[in-house]
Amino acid sequence: MSTLPWWRDAVIYQIYPRSFADADGDGIGDLPGITARLEHLRDLGVDALWLSPFYVSPQHDAGYDVADFRDVDPLFGTLADFDVLLDRAHRLGLRVIVDLVPNHSSNEHSWFQAALAAPPGSPERARYVFRDGRGDQGEQPPNNWVSNFGGPAWTRVTEPDGRPGQYYLHLFDSSQPDFDWTNDEVREEFESILRFWLDRGVDGFRVDVAHGLVKAQGLPDADLSIDPHVDTTTLLPMWDQPGVHDIYRRWRSIVDDYSEDLVDVWGDDADRVLCAEAWVQPSEALSRYVRPDELHQSFNFGYLMTPWIAGELRASIADSLAATETVGAPQTWVLSNHDVVRHASRFGYPQRPGLARMPGIGADDPQPDAELGLRRARAATALMLALPGSAYLYQGEELGLPEATRLPDDARQDPTWERSAHTDRGRDGCRVPLPWSADDPSFGFGPSALSWLPQPDELGSLAVDRQDGTEGSTLELYRRLLTLRRSRGLGRGELSWSDDQDGDAVAFHIRSGDLDTVVIANLGPSTLPLPEHLTPLVSSGPLDGQGLPPDTTVWLRHLHRP
Numbered sequence: 001m002s003t004l005p006w007w008r009d010a011v012i013y014q015i016y017p018r019s020f021a022d023a024d025g026d027g028i029g030d031l032p033g034i035t036a037r038l039e040h041l042r043d044l045g046v047d048a049l050w051l052s053p054f055y056v057s058p059q060h061d062a063g064y065d066v067a068d069f070r071d072v073d074p075l076f077g078t079l080a081d082f083d084v085l086l087d088r089a090h091r092l093g094l095r096v097i098v099d100l101v102p103n104h105s106s107n108e109h110s111w112f113q114a115a116l117a118a119p120p121g122s123p124e125r126a127r128y129v130f131r132d133g134r135g136d137q138g139e140q141p142p143n144n145w146v147s148n149f150g151g152p153a154w155t156r157v158t159e160p161d162g163r164p165g166q167y168y169l170h171l172f173d174s175s176q177p178d179f180d181w182t183n184d185e186v187r188e189e190f191e192s193i194l195r196f197w198l199d200r201g202v203d204g205f206r207v208d209v210a211h212g213l214v215k216a217q218g219l220p221d222a223d224l225s226i227d228p229h230v231d232t233t234t235l236l237p238m239w240d241q242p243g244v245h246d247i248y249r250r251w252r253s254i255v256d257d258y259s260e261d262l263v264d265v266w267g268d269d270a271d272r273v274l275c276a277e278a279w280v281q282p283s284e285a286l287s288r289y290v291r292p293d294e295l296h297q298s299f300n301f302g303y304l305m306t307p308w309i310a311g312e313l314r315a316s317i318a319d320s321l322a323a324t325e326t327v328g329a330p331q332t333w334v335l336s337n338h339d340v341v342r343h344a345s346r347f348g349y350p351q352r353p354g355l356a357r358m359p360g361i362g363a364d365d366p367q368p369d370a371e372l373g374l375r376r377a378r379a380a381t382a383l384m385l386a387l388p389g390s391a392y393l394y395q396g397e398e399l400g401l402p403e404a405t406r407l408p409d410d411a412r413q414d415p416t417w418e419r420s421a422h423t424d425r426g427r428d429g430c431r432v433p434l435p436w437s438a439d440d441p442s443f444g445f446g447p448s449a450l451s452w453l454p455q456p457d458e459l460g461s462l463a464v465d466r467q468d469g470t471e472g473s474t475l476e477l478y479r480r481l482l483t484l485r486r487s488r489g490l491g492r493g494e495l496s497w498s499d500d501q502d503g504d505a506v507a508f509h510i511r512s513g514d515l516d517t518v519v520i521a522n523l524g525p526s527t528l529p530l531p532e533h534l535t536p537l538v539s540s541g542p543l544d545g546q547g548l549p550p551d552t553t554v555w556l557r558h559l560h561r562p
C-alpha cells in the first residue's frame, strides 16, 4: 500500500474533556481521566485523538471561552497532567490534536480586562473589535450582526468613568469577545501560542471557527435572511473572508518547520497538522482552506448535514471528493461532534431533502425513533468509514449513544438556550458524560455519582462494559470496521461508483493496491439482493438470506480475489 502521510487517511476521535472520564469525582471529566482510558481508543483502532479545549476558562461556553491559552484549567488538571497524557498517548501509538480558539477569547482574558480599563482608541482596545454605537447617544449597536447563539453580536461596555460607552463584537456569547485579526499583535500572539503547544509535542490543531477570524472592512450590515451554514453562494461580512487564507499560509509554514521534531516518536511520518472548523458551503469554497500551502484538512460539514437519502448522499460524496481533488487534499468525513444532534438521533426522524442543521431537542419536542435512528447511524458510519480520506468520530458514537432529548431545561448549560430566548435547546444533549460500566455510580464516568449533566437511565445498557466482547454491539461493529478499514487500505484507496446508481442504494468500490472492496448501503424500504460473486466482510446489521435489509451497509469482497 502507498506511503502517504498519516493524516491523509487518519481516523481521529474527538474527546470532549468534561464528559469523557472523571478521575477526581467532581462530576466533570479531566485530563487524568482521559489518560486512564486511552486504551479504549487504542482498542477501538483510531489513529489520533482531538481534545476539545481544556485551557483556563470561566466555562461560559464549556471552555471555548479561553482566559489563558497556555495553561490548563484546574477543573481539568495541570500542564504536567497534559504532558503525561501526551506521552502515554504517543506510547500507545495515538497522535494528539488540541483545539485552538483564535476567533475570540474569554472576557476574563487579561487582554480583554486591559481593554475594558483602557480608553477608546487605545492599543489595548485595538486587540478586539471595539466600535462606537450608532445614533445620537450611541444607543444602537454599530451594525446589525447577530450572535451565533442568538441575540445581538454587540455588547455595550461601561467606560472607566462610569458612562455607557463603546460596543465590542462577539460572534458567539457576550463572554467571548472577538479578536481583531488586522492587528499584528494578535497575529504574533497566536503564532507564539502555536509554538508553545508544538514545543510540548502536540501533533496538530483543530482550528475553531476558522472561517470567522477576518471580518469585511467597515463591518457592513449583513443580510440576516441567510443561514450561513447552508447557503451556498452568498458571502456574509463575518464569514469566509478572503483574508483568512493569509493567516493559514503563515501557520502552515510554522507547523511544517516542526515536522522533523517528533521523529523519535513517529519516524519519518511526523507531520503536525491543522484542521479547520469552517462552516462554509459549497465544497469548492471549503476546499480553499486546504490548498497545498494552507491547512491540511477541513471538516466536511456538508456531509454531516446531508440527510439519509441515497441520491443526496451520492451527490455529497461525489461533490466532496471532486472539490478536494482539485487542490490535492484528502477529504474528511464526519457525522457527529459536540455542536450537533448525535447522528443516532438525527436519523431517527423522517428525512427531508436539503442540508439542515438541527436545533437542540427538548422533552416536549417530537422524539426520534431510537431503534430506526441507531440502525441508520450504524449504516451511516459503515458507509463513512469506507470512504477515502480521513474520518472524525465523536466520543460515544462508538457506543451508539443517542442524543439526550429529555434533559430538564434547568440543567442546561449551553449559552444557546438563554441567548436564543429559549427557542433553541442548544447542544447539551450530545454532551452528556459517557457510560463506562453499567452498574457503577455515574455509570463509571467517575468514582462518584456526580455528573455535570444528568445521565439518562438508558445510558447504562449502552455502557462500554456491556458492549465489550458482545457480538453485534455497536462498539464491536466500530472495532471491526476500523480494523478492516486499515487492513484493506480504504482510507487511501480510490473510489469508483458501481454501475447501477439509481434508486435507494449508495454503492461503490474502493481499490487500494491489490484489494477491491465493494460497499453497498441500502437506504430504501425493501431488501436489496446482493450479487452472488461477492462475500461479506462486515455489515452494520444482520444480513438476511435474501440480501441487504433496509438501512444497512455491507462491505464485501470478490469470492476469488483479495
Ligand code: GLC
Residues within 6 Å of the ligand: 061, 064, 065, 101, 172, 208, 209, 277, 338, 339
Ligand atoms: C465552535 C465550537 C463551539 C463553540 C464555538 C465558539 O463552533 O465547536 O462549540 O461554541 O466555536 O467558540
